[in-house]
Amino acid sequence: MRPLDYMRNGRKLVMSIWFTEKQTQNFGITMKINKTLHTEQTEFQKLDMIETEEWGNMLLLDDMVMTSVRDEFVYHEMVAHVPLFTHPNPENVLVVGGGDGGVIREVLKHPSVKKATLVDIDGKVIEYSKKFLPEIAGKLDDPRVDVRVDDGFMHIAKSDNEYDVIMVDSTEPVGPAVNLFTKGFYAGIAKALKEDGIFVAQSDNPWFKADLIRNVQRDVKEIFAITRLYVANIPTYPSGLWAFTIGSKKYDPLEVSKDRFHEIETKYYTKELHKAAFVLPKFVGDLLK
Amino acid sequence: MRPLDYMRNGRKLVMSIWFTEKQTQNFGITMKINKTLHTEQTEFQKLDMIETEEWGNMLLLDDMVMTSVRDEFVYHEMVAHVPLFTHPNPENVLVVGGGDGGVIREVLKHPSVKKATLVDIDGKVIEYSKKFLPEIAGKLDDPRVDVRVDDGFMHIAKSDNEYDVIMVDSTEPVGPAVNLFTKGFYAGIAKALKEDGIFVAQSDNPWFKADLIRNVQRDVKEIFAITRLYVANIPTYPSGLWAFTIGSKKYDPLEVSKDRFHEIETKYYTKELHKAAFVLPKFVGDLLK
Structure with a gap:
């Protein structure tokens, strides 16, 4: 069983985690994350590597999309x-x-x-x-x-x-x-x-x-x-x-x-x-x- | 007071409503709505007119963005x-x-x-x-x-x-x-x-x-x-x-x-x-x- 699956009353619940980048105060993109591969506050910025369903593996710096395998x-x-x-x-x-x-x-x-x-x-x-x-x-x-x-x-x-x-x-x-x-x-x-x-x-x-x-x-x-x-x-x-x-x-x-x-x-x-x-x-x- | 503002324990809480269009099963855009101007199921499709903060007034059909005043x-x-x-x-x-x-x-x-x-x-x-x-x-x-x-x-x-x-x-x-x-x-x-x-x-x-x-x-x-x-x-x-x-x-x-x-x-x-x-x-x- 994957870590995001939980049992409740005998039924499997599949949670879905989405990452949202607010590109402006009032607008953004949002995407399903399969898993977070790594997350860390480096000396200079917050670094996240996530596996997304739509774009493949993706690098985020300070919560902004830097690059994804697909695009x-x-x-x-x-x-x-x-x-x-x-x-x-x-x-x-x-x-x-x-x-x-x-x-x-x-x-x-x-x-x-x-x-x-x-x-x-x-x-x-x-x-x-x-x-x-x-x-x-x-x-x-x-x-x-x-x-x-x-x-x-x-x-x-x-x-x-x-x-x-x-x-x-x-x-x-x-x-x-x-x-x-x-x-x-x-x-x-x-x-x-x-x-x-x-x-x-x-x-x-x-x-x-x-x-x-x-x-x-x-x-x-x-x-x-x-x-x-x-x-x-x-x-x-x-x-x-x-x-x-x-x-x-x-x-x-x-x-x-x-x-x-x-x-x-x-x-x-x-x-x-x-x-x-x-x-x-x-x-x-x-x-x- | 606007309808989305509520008082709790004497403090004004401002709710923020966001519309998200899932453009694929796993990816979408999301934006802040100031208010819904009109919503109706027509003979052919679901029609919504919303006022968005980023894009101005916007027409949605079946929950998909059709057009906005800004773009x-x-x-x-x-x-x-x-x-x-x-x-x-x-x-x-x-x-x-x-x-x-x-x-x-x-x-x-x-x-x-x-x-x-x-x-x-x-x-x-x-x-x-x-x-x-x-x-x-x-x-x-x-x-x-x-x-x-x-x-x-x-x-x-x-x-x-x-x-x-x-x-x-x-x-x-x-x-x-x-x-x-x-x-x-x-x-x-x-x-x-x-x-x-x-x-x-x-x-x-x-x-x-x-x-x-x-x-x-x-x-x-x-x-x-x-x-x-x-x-x-x-x-x-x-x-x-x-x-x-x-x-x-x-x-x-x-x-x-x-x-x-x-x-x-x-x-x-x-x-x-x-x-x-x-x-x-x-x-x-x-x-x-």
Whole structure:
């Protein structure tokens, strides 16, 4: 008998536990949990691994959905492949955050990449992703990958003219990620990038966080020659429409020549979608004006 | 004092009522309700009008979200403007379902339209949309609009070579809409359309209803020369990614010349998005193979 089944008056009662994420004060998503695999207050945040019926194993940080086995491919492919196909020869790549390893897995699909450094402040995210999300974290032990448990903001501040592509795979700007949404951080990224470098940052959603998108775009525009916003559909993230900000010193993601795309295995990204993802709904485009 | 406030031991307790739509057996959305404006079992379905904190007034049919004041523009604009800008001169338009009036409101933005007929089987949807969703239903009394409370399937069956554009704005294929997802219905639409006519139907979502999309595409392809699928982000609909099927006898929505677009006021649709909406995520495009 599973622990959630109880007998009462000779009848088996099956309890059903649901996790609800309040994505705003007045709206959320709710899903059936089969079991909680791990729960702990780390040095930096509350970490839960749950097994959900609809989405498979799922990582929560501070009660917010970070990634799930069923829909993780959208976020990880769209963070990685848009900048990596924009840059003509990405060799040295940095991922800030992203301790679940999903972005790294996608980065390694590009044969030009010689080294991929992951800097996540919370080693527990890496540890439990390897244990409970092997489909996502399974490439963290690849010889091309350098995993560091460290403060991404400080790592960026110490880097100079080093990376071809930097990807910021952070949580929301609360808790440990609050520094990763500042103009000082974007200036540090510009310094850490080579002279033709490019960076991407997840930028939340236009339905509930319009101000955040507007502010990030404004700040990045002051520092990078080319600033762009693109979107993707992620069903377990607030509003289902997720935004990503690109800051680039030289290469425009909208002007990638067709011969630059090589074959990779994906479930969401295509070379046609590479450009279509930048064609924004009118109310989203209006945020950038 | 509002009805949901109670006193206990001299303290005011504020109760909070939440509506949860189970979009699948194991996943759903949940939102705070300020009050229920109307609830009734009509001849065809359960109808609720609720005032939500996040989305404004909202229509539910059989406990499923149909439309809300805050995000309705996405669905209504994307149903209407994609086929109407594809057809070079739409004059006579039919909307099947759509008793909330949102698609009609968008149709009337096209000056070429001389007549727009709405056929909804449930007069109560029309009546209560006019009362509680005036921003959406407000154009149903326009002199160009002919509102009929009738069976859409039968109306289509009786029509011959009559319409330039037909839009199927139905509920899911349960309850009164079950006939609207059959090959017989699509054949009837082909007959009801003029020789260069075009139709669009909402086709649910690729995350939870992949089979439905695959089946609709297969059936429509057998009848129409040009069959296409496009998507839009609707946060209150399952998965946030909604699909629409186009069946067209002559005009391809991907080959609309730029001079055909005239200025209209929109919040989601743009002439660039008209084409980008057809660029599908890989797993969605794979459903059509």
